[in-house]
Amino acid sequence: MTITAEKPTHAYTLANGLQVILRQDHRTPGICASLFHKAGTDHERANQRGLAYLAGGATFKDKDLERKIGATANGWIDYHLSAYSLEAPSAELATVLQLLAARMEPQTLSRERLDKGIKHTRKLEESEPYFSSDYWITSTFEELIFPQARTVYKFGNVDDLARITVADVLSWHEEGYAPNNSILVIAGDIALDDVQPLIQHLFADLAPFEGFAPAEQPAHSFTGDERRLVQHLDTPLPRLQMAFNTPSLATPGAIGDIRALQVISALLTRGPQAWLPLRLSEDKHTLSSVISRLPAYRRNDDLFLLAATLGVDTSLSVQQVELEIKQLLESLKTHALDAETLKYGQQQALESLEEQDTLEIQASILGNLAAIDLPWTLIDSEAGQIHNVTADDIQRVANTYFSPERLSVAHSLPREA
Structure with missing residues (x-):
């Protein structure tokens, strides 16, 4: 497709x-x-x-x-x-x-x-x-990410x-x-x-219901330092999860920031030149897998998640990998991307859209957009919005969201026998 x-x-x-x-x-x-x-x-x-x-x-x-x-x-x-x-x-x-x-x-x-x-x-x-998926977060970690x-x-x-x-x-x-x-x-x-x-x-003959009053959750405020958790789970290898609080697509004015995060996500985790793991000290041996999860359709706050499973042969600890990833994120804040690197991130983000262009995912996106009162046309304008992301957008978004008060970190270690 x-x-x-x-x-x-x-x-x-x-x-x-x-x-x-x-x-x-x-x-x-x-x-x-x-x-x-x-x-x-x-x-x-x-x-x-x-x-x-x-x-x-x-x-x-x-x-x-x-x-x-x-x-x-x-x-x-x-x-x-x-x-x-x-x-x-x-x-x-x-x-x-x-x-x-x-x-x-x-x-x-x-x-x-x-x-x-x-x-x-x-x-x-x-x-x-x-604990079989880097995408999965425990209830304890989710409470850390959204403390209110x-x-x-x-x-x-x-x-x-x-x-x-x-x-x-x-x-x-x-x-x-x-x-x-x-x-x-x-x-x-x-x-x-x-x-x-x-x-x-x-x-057409199904009866409507008037008066549905669901409980709603409060928006969050973020102050202080990063929040941290060590947990022992049924995972064969140590895993690192770094979650940054961000707006969602439903947040007024946030769509441009979400598109910039899509490019950052692709730059970090997709394709042959992905920064993770190639820019880590042990290169491709550092990680056995790495993913990013983008903010999407929550009514209130959402998250940008980086999750990585350490490689079998790496000599690095979870703490060392966390430090190296933080240094990469800091470079996005202090140095504007050159044109070639920006183009790579955009191309990888667009390829991700191509891979998701199935009937089921189209229906899912359209339904989720309608559920948060956004126009269905966003599904067709997304590619153009990614093309329009600039190096300044990347730097601004990195400085806005990759900050200690928005960060929650989980070290998931193999459960001891």
Whole structure:
């Protein structure tokens, strides 16, 4: 797939409040249809932590029919969203939309099924997951990054889970999954004359809900020195995670800063000339893996994460690698990039966009943009905005966000036998 292909996009709202975004992409004979409900873990009220996961798991799914039509399902719960997507051949569009519409209709839930869901969720919360991904951050580290947020749980508070009732779950679904709190996105090989009547038929009669009042989290302020954590986890090699507090795309005026961070991210971690690990003292032997995670779609503050697993043969400690990475970041603050280095970072950032140009990711981006009240057109202007990032932008953004008061550091060491 290529981001240069034309993808006509149409957005409108049904009378019941359901936002609809249709993106025509005829490069492959498939579609991805996704529902986004603006009800995530940050919206859970006191004494109901875990309700978002329970409601998501209890909502209608027909796995047999999904398999029959060759659909691939993906569901997730985020801070501000509960989402479910189906990717399938375009010939199965009508069935896919029927499956999604059923998730928004009034649900039924037995006490037995809820108890089973609570037991499963409690098991996940109490488990010690294998630390297999540089992207994954522990609940303890997340609380360090966002010190003014509520207690962080992987899935829910064990005591709260025990108190949640069938009525609680059904009420959450009625309010949070209502059409006027939801977004339907369809990306792929679709024709407007076919899809719009289907949407009207299947979704227009769903009843809206007035009065959904989710709990919101406060914005954070950052003062003092960096925050630090040492944790022993099931990781075979030491890992370093450095998280800098940043705005999100939802922050007014922050889009230019986010694009500069995308270029910095690409410069540090992507391609044959990536600074990490090539500019570290032991070159490519220093790290076995390194990633960066960019700020995205949180309503309030977000983070820029650098995460690295040390190499098997490196003689450097986690502390030494941290110091060397800090020196590289400091150089971004004190020295403007030359034209060739800036161009490399931009090219790598654009290649990253190319790699993400799938139907599922297009639908995800469009739904997330709508959920934070940003125009869908940002998906098509992103490449141009990256092209427009300057060396001055890089230096300014590095000075703004790569500061001690915004930094949280975790050293994740192998658990002792």
